[in-house]
Amino acid sequence: MSPLTRPLRITHIEPLHDWIRGIYDSAFEDSDVEFAWASDLPESELASALTGSNVIITGKRRVTEQLLKAAGAELQLVQVVGRAPWAVDLACARAVSVSVSHMPHRGAIAVAEHTMALLLGIARKLVPGHAGTVSADYQELGVEPIRTSEGKIAFNWLKFPDVRQLHGQTMGLIGLGDIGLEVARRAQAFDMDVVYWKRSALPPEYDGMIGVRYVPFPDLLELSDVVSLHAPHTPQTEKLMDADAFSRMKKTAVLVNTARGGLVDEDAMVEALLSGGIAGAGLDVFLDEPLPVDHGLLSLDNVLLSPHTGGGTGGGQKGIVADVKANIDRLLKGETPHHLVTP
Numbered sequence: 470m471s472p473l474t475r476p477l478r479i480t481h482i483e484p485l486h487d488w489i490r491g492i493y494d495s496a497f498e499d500s501d502v503e504f505a506w507a508s509d510l511p512e513s514e515l516a517s518a519l520t521g522s523n524v525i526i527t528g529k530r531r532v533t534e535q536l537l538k539a540a541g542a543e544l545q546l547v548q549v550v551g552r553a554p555w556a557v558d559l560a561c562a563r564a565v566s567v568s569v570s571h572m573p574h575r576g577a578i579a580v581a582e583h584t585m586a587l588l589l590g591i592a593r594k595l596v597p598g599h600a601g602t603v604s605a606d607y608q609e610l611g612v613e614p615i616r617t618s619e620g621k622i623a624f625n626w627l628k629f630p631d632v633r634q635l636h637g638q639t640m641g642l643i644g645l646g647d648i649g650l651e652v653a654r655r656a657q658a659f660d661m662d663v664v665y666w667k668r669s670a671l672p673p674e675y676d677g678m679i680g681v682r683y684v685p686f687p688d689l690l691e692l693s694d695v696v697s698l699h700a701p702h703t704p705q706t707e708k709l710m711d712a713d714a715f716s717r718m719k720k721t722a723v724l725v726n727t728a729r730g731g732l733v734d735e736d737a738m739v740e741a742l743l744s745g746g747i748a749g750a751g752l753d754v755f756l757d758e759p760l761p762v763d764h765g766l767l768s769l770d771n772v773l774l775s776p777h778t779g780g781g782t783g784g785g786q787k788g789i790v791a792d793v794k795a796n797i798d799r800l801l802k803g804e805t806p807h808h809l810v811t812p
Contacts, residue, residue, distance in 0.1 A: 477502040477801060478543070480519055483528035483550065484508045492790045502797070519544075524797055529553045529646070534561040546800055548793055550574055551647040552654075554678045555671065562811050569811040572792055574647045576785030581651035583779035584697055584727045585659075587751025590773045591723055592633040597770070601627045631748075635659040641693030643709070644700035644728065645671070645681070652697060653681050664689055667700070690717035695725060702729035710734060715741035723749045727779040730756040739765040742772060753779045 479502055481493065490506065497504040507518040508530075516539035519525060523543050525532055528550045537544065537558065544567050549556045551574040562569050590596060601607070607626045615623055625632070640656040642649045642665040653663045663681045670683040690696065696718060700706050710724065711734040718724070724747060726733055735756050741747045749771040755764075758777055766772055796806045 477523045477797070478505070478521055479503065479524040479526065479797065480505045480507050480522040481526040482507045482510075482515060482519075482532075483526065483530050485528075489786050492786055493793075496790045496794050500794075524548060524800070526550065526793060527556050529556055531555060532557045532562075534558045537561050537565055537567060546570060546797070546806060548572060548796060548806075550789055550793065551577060552650050553647070555675050559811060567811070568806060568809055570796060570806045570808045571810050572789070572796065572808050574651070575788040575792070576780055577647035577651045579781040579785060580648045580727050580779040581655055583753060583775070583781075584648075584652050584699075584725055584751075585655050587725050587727070587753065587773055587775065588635065588695055588697075588723065591749045591751050591771075592635060594629050594632055596773060598627065598629070635661055635695075637661070638694035639664060639692050641665070641684075641689040641696045642681070643667075643686075643689070643696065643698050643732075646699060648727070649699040650679065652699065653679060661695075664692060668705070687717055690714055691719070693722060694719065695723050697725040698728040698732050700728055700732060702731040706732050708732070708734040708737075710738065712737040712740070715746050718747050720745055721748050723747065723751065725751040727753045730754045730758070735764075735766070739769070742766075742769050749773070753777055 479497070481504070485508060493504070505518070507515055510518055516536055519536055519540040521543055522540045524546045525536070525540065525544065526548045532547050537547075538561075544565075547557050547562065547567060547569045549569065549571045552571050557569050559569060610626075610628055612623065612626050615621065617623065635656075636659060638661050640652070640661045640663045642652060642663065645653070645665045645667050649665065653665070656663050657680055664684045665681050666684060666686045666689045676682060684692065698710070700709070709732050715737055718741075724733075724738065733756075738750065742750060751773045752766070753775045754777055760766065760774065766774065796808070799806050
């Protein structure tokens with residue numbers, strides 16, 4: 470690529486919270502670029518706002534054939550924050566020689582990793598295994614240490630009856646935004662079948678691209694070995710996981726929540742965990758945070774709890790903006806942007 474003539478015109482079309490927009494504004498304020506926001510515009514006004522843009526930034530808001538052509542011959546790059554395959558008409562982008570980059574979403578990756586950590590911790594009984602090993606609980610089982618060799622071991626010396634594999638199980642995702650997409654990728658790496666439910670199903674071709682399958686909400690609850698929550702907390706999702714939902718889940722199933730505590734009726738969840746209605750829960754979020762010292766979850770031995778650390782150490786949005794700016798700087802220098810999905 471040849472270096473682009475400055476100033477570069479960048480138009481951001483994804484609706485974002487004001488504090489995130491402020492991070493973008495600060496990152497680009499000293500750059501030799503024209504940075505414009507079109508995220509609040511209706512679809513009918515978006516095409517004219519993109520005219521003359523060199524770069525379009527989006528997340529899940531779709532960049533259609535109409536918008537690509539409206540931007541004109543000056544358009545060089547559509548930068549997608551995240552891996553949403555529906556964000557850009559890729560066939561049209563190729564036809565008009567516009568590069569498309571899908572930038573991995575740092576915050577979504579952090580939460581997805583934490584989701585899998587909670588799930589693995591429950592499935593492999595990591596916390597009780599650690600605690601029992603440190604406390605030498607094997608002594609109560611009449612087990613004595615032996616010297617091991619290649620063929621001689623003390624397998625499962627704490628006699629856990631329910632250490633599970635993820636291989637071949639069904640992961641049910643409630644919500645399929647940036648985090649849900651990242652969780653799906655990781656679940657598939659464990660050879661899990663991934664189904665999802667959201668209020669508006671994706672067109673089937675996108676399901677095929679991602680390797681997931683849409684099912685109605687009740688079916689997801691009944692099919693899934695793991696139900697993982699990745700929906701926003703809205704009036705429509707308030708206590709989505711209620712007593713009826715828990716009654717539909719397999720008794721061997723696990724709930725993982727790294728979204729928001731308000732998606733779950735916590736009293737109903739505690740009852741399901743106590744009664745054997747579900748096998749366990751991995752929770753990073755709660756209705757009240759920090760978790761009150763008298764909360765019913767704290768007395769259960771089939772839960773794994775973490776103090777809302779799914780997002781890592783914070784700063785994910787700043788990292789995303791830094792990644793986007795670095796990619797645009799490469800474009801300015803005539804270098805190939807990272808994470809291209811079109812030639």
